Amino acid sequence: MLYLVLEIDGECYGLNALSVTEVTPLVELEQIHEGPEFLAGLLNYRGRPVPVLDLRRMIKKKPCEKRYCTRIVIVEYPRTTKTLTLGLMAQKVVRSVRVTQEFSPMELRNAPYLGGAVVERGRILHCLTLEKILSPQQALEVFG
Amino acid sequence: MRVASSNWERKQKESQGYAIKNFLVDRSMSILVLGTLLTVFLLTTATREMTDQIVRDGALRQAQALVQTFQSMAFSSKPSSLQIQNMVSKVEQDLKGEGQGVRLITMPANPFERRDAQGSGPLDDFQRKALRQLNEGKVPSFCGLSEYKGEVSFRYAVLLSGPEESPGVDLLLEVVQPLGSVRADIKRQIYSGAGILLGLGGLGLWFLGAVFGRLKNLRDHRAASESILQEQVQQLLSFVSRAADGDLTSDVPFQGEDSVGMLASGLSVMINQLGELVWQSQLLSRQVVSSLSEFASSALRQESIVLEQSHRSSTLAKAAVTILDSSLSVESTMESMTVVAEYTATIAASGQAGLETMEWTMTQVTQSVERIQQRLTELNDRAGNIGGVVTTITRVADQTNLLSLNASIEAEKAGDYGLGFGVVAEEISRLADQTAVASLDIEEMVNEMQNAVAAGVESMKQLAEDVGMGVLHVQTAADQLTLIMYEVQQMVPKFEEVATEIRSQSLLADDMNETIQDLEGVARSSVDAIRESNHAINELKCLAMLMQGEVERFKVHQ
Numbered sequence A: 001m002l003y004l005v006l007e008i009d010g011e012c013y014g015l016n017a018l019s020v021t022e023v024t025p026l027v028e029l030e031q032i033h034e035g036p037e038f039l040a041g042l043l044n045y046r047g048r049p050v051p052v053l054d055l056r057r058m059i060k061k062k063p064c065e066k067r068y069c070t071r072i073v074i075v076e077y078p079r080t081t082k083t084l085t086l087g088l089m090a091q092k093v094v095r096s097v098r099v100t101q102e103f104s105p106m107e108l109r110n111a112p113y114l115g116g117a118v119v120e121r122g123r124i125l126h127c128l129t130l131e132k133i134l135s136p137q138q139a140l141e142v143f144g
Numbered sequence B: 001m002r003v004a005s006s007n008w009e010r011k012q013k014e015s016q017g018y019a020i021k022n023f024l025v026d027r028s029m030s031i032l033v034l035g036t037l038l039t040v041f042l043l044t045t046a047t048r049e050m051t052d053q054i055v056r057d058g059a060l061r062q063a064q065a066l067v068q069t070f071q072s073m074a075f076s077s078k079p080s081s082l083q084i085q086n087m088v089s090k091v092e093q094d095l096k097g098e099g100q101g102v103r104l105i106t107m108p109a110n111p112f113e114r115r116d117a118q119g120s121g122p123l124d125d126f127q128r129k130a131l132r133q134l135n136e137g138k139v140p141s142f143c144g145l146s147e148y149k150g151e152v153s154f155r156y157a158v159l160l161s162g163p164e165e166s167p168g169v170d171l172l173l174e175v176v177q178p179l180g181s182v183r184a185d186i187k188r189q190i191y192s193g194a195g196i197l198l199g200l201g202g203l204g205l206w207f208l209g210a211v212f213g214r215l216k217n218l219r220d221h222r223a224a225s226e227s228i229l230q231e232q233v234q235q236l237l238s239f240v241s242r243a244a245d246g247d248l249t250s251d252v253p254f255q256g257e258d259s260v261g262m263l264a265s266g267l268s269v270m271i272n273q274l275g276e277l278v279w280q281s282q283l284l285s286r287q288v289v290s291s292l293s294e295f296a297s298s299a300l301r302q303e304s305i306v307l308e309q310s311h312r313s314s315t316l317a318k319a320a321v322t323i324l325d326s327s328l329s330v331e332s333t334m335e336s337m338t339v340v341a342e343y344t345a346t347i348a349a350s351g352q353a354g355l356e357t358m359e360w361t362m363t364q365v366t367q368s369v370e371r372i373q374q375r376l377t378e379l380n381d382r383a384g385n386i387g388g389v390v391t392t393i394t395r396v397a398d399q400t401n402l403l404s405l406n407a408s409i410e411a412e413k414a415g416d417y418g419l420g421f422g423v424v425a426e427e428i429s430r431l432a433d434q435t436a437v438a439s440l441d442i443e444e445m446v447n448e449m450q451n452a453v454a455a456g457v458e459s460m461k462q463l464a465e466d467v468g469m470g471v472l473h474v475q476t477a478a479d480q481l482t483l484i485m486y487e488v489q490q491m492v493p494k495f496e497e498v499a500t501e502i503r504s505q506s507l508l509a510d511d512m513n514e515t516i517q518d519l520e521g522v523a524r525s526s527v528d529a530i531r532e533s534n535h536a537i538n539e540l541k542c543l544a545m546l547m548q549g550e551v552e553r554f555k556v557h558q
Helices: A055-060 A136-143 B002-027 B029-075 B081-094 B111-115 B125-136 B179-210 B214-244 B259-413 B415-552
Strands: A002-008 A011-016 A020-025 A039-045 A048-054 A071-079 A082-098 A114-120 A123-128 B101-108 B142-148 B151-161 B169-178
Touching: A002 A055, A002 A123, A002 B259, A011 A082, A011 A114, A020 A082, A020 B259, A039 A082, A048 A055, A048 A136, A055 A082, A082 B259, A082 B415, B029 B151, B029 B179, B029 B214, B029 B259, B029 B415, B125 B142, B125 B151, B125 B169, B179 B259, B214 B259, B259 B415
Parallel strands: A011 A123, A048 A082
Antiparallel strands: A002 A011, A002 A082, A020 A071, A039 A048, A071 A082, A114 A123, B101 B169, B142 B151, B151 B169
16 A cells, blocks of 8 residues: 655654646645634645645644645545535645554554554554544534 | 568568667667668668579570470471571560670480580580480470679570571570679669668767767657667568569659669669560560460361361262272173174064065965955856856756646546647656755855855955055065164164273262271371371460469559
8 A cells, every 4th residue: 555654753654646637836825714723724726625734734833844845645535424525734835655564553542543553664654534524513513 | 482581581680680779779789780780781681592593583584485486486397597597586686784795505316425515615504404304305495594704694494496507506505694784783783772871870870979968859750760760661662572573563662862762762672673574574474375275276276177177088988989899880781781782683684584485475465365365256246147047947957847747737627538649747846846955056156155155255355454454564564674774783782881981980980988087087087197186286285374473463553
């Protein structure tokens, strides 16, 4: 399976390539002042407004730095009956990796989005579970 | 002393005579007459001897005083003939007596020539004797009794240096006082007294022979008058002996019309005249002594003044020597200073030349630094350009990476159909990574280069400032050196002037030293001369005091 690697403060997180629509470069986002903190803004993606989540803000409580390697990953977020397009902003989105081993299962109460971990090239790679990346309350705040 | 002894003898004889006479009055009138005659004879003899003595002593003293006066007047310098003439006339005026006088006999100054000389006229025995004695130098003056123009005179001779107009001539001064004139007077008085006495004696004899028997009871009365006469003679004797002892103040004890009274009057006149003479001599000798004392003290003062002057001039000479030494040393110092100043001027000139070269070099350095700064700025610009290029490369690499990422995702979605495409996408991704790394390296290098260039530019700026400051300092130093050189060059002729001045000053000091030494010698010789004259004055003063002592021995009415 091919995984897209996102790095947040030296920790590597893997996202299944099949759930990724596209990787776009960082552009200026439309700010939403009344929105939650983890919402970086709205992205005009091919004529559609797409909410973009700041993953560093969600995990490390710090906003992403604006670099060349800071990119937005467009994903299809599954919500009960339908899927919604969502942008995930993360640093060092520069490579993909093919994982052949099984992920060791993991269920953390405070971090439900971590679906397991695997050692890849000597480094721990956490598997992000897209369905659980937002808590139900956060999903309500973003999508209503 | 001879007077005193003759007095004593006379008294002895008289006392004997009185004893015999008393005896004879008791016994016989003829014996009384004889006694009276004997007494008169004795009295006459004694009075004559005494008178001679008095006259001689008085004449000697008077003559000595006159000669001393003469000598003291002629002492200070050689008198002129006019002065000598004046003095002679003065002495002659003082000697008022008849037959008295002063004679001047011209003599050769050389004693050997003088021995056989006859002078201005033929010499008598006294003059020859006096000349012999004076020639031998045994006595300062010669005196004695001798016949002169048929009279026994007291004569006093002394040699004087001649008048200044005629240097080879000496003068023999002779003072003559005939004794006869004085003595004849006294003798006449005494003889007249004696004649009266003789007459009285004859009258008494006649009277006594006529009325001897009747007047026998008057014997006592006659004896009484005899004793009065005795007493009067006694009084006269004592009066004369007091005068002989030098007391000329006592008055004659009695006066009268009789012969003894006249004798007393004559004696009184004589003693008074003598006293007057002695009084004048005393006054004169006191004046001589006092003026000699003043002279001696003034000579002492003069000696001390000249001594002090001599000391001062020797101090001055020392000071002059010191001035000479110091001016010599200053002169040598000034010469060495001139040399040093010239050397300094040379050094300053070469230093100025060096500083000009240095200034030129510094200007060159400044220009070089400016060029280097310019080049470094250009380099910085180029590095900035390189940075722009690198940014572009980085952006391209980023885009490539994004593209390859999306491509590999799409290939995965395509499943088995997208396998080949996935490999290509992976290769593209790797290439993009390498490009990014290379561009990162370039960026770092460019950054480092830019930093280095910036540091170089900064240090060049600093260097340029430092060099500018150095140029300023060098210029200031060069200006100061120029000033120093100018000052030093100005100083050299001044030093030379000062050296010349000091040289002339040392010459002056040398002259001064010589003059002062001459002065010192003069002062020393004047001190010697003053000492000699002082010595002579002292001797003279001793002589004058001796003379005064002699004259003061007489008591006179003031």
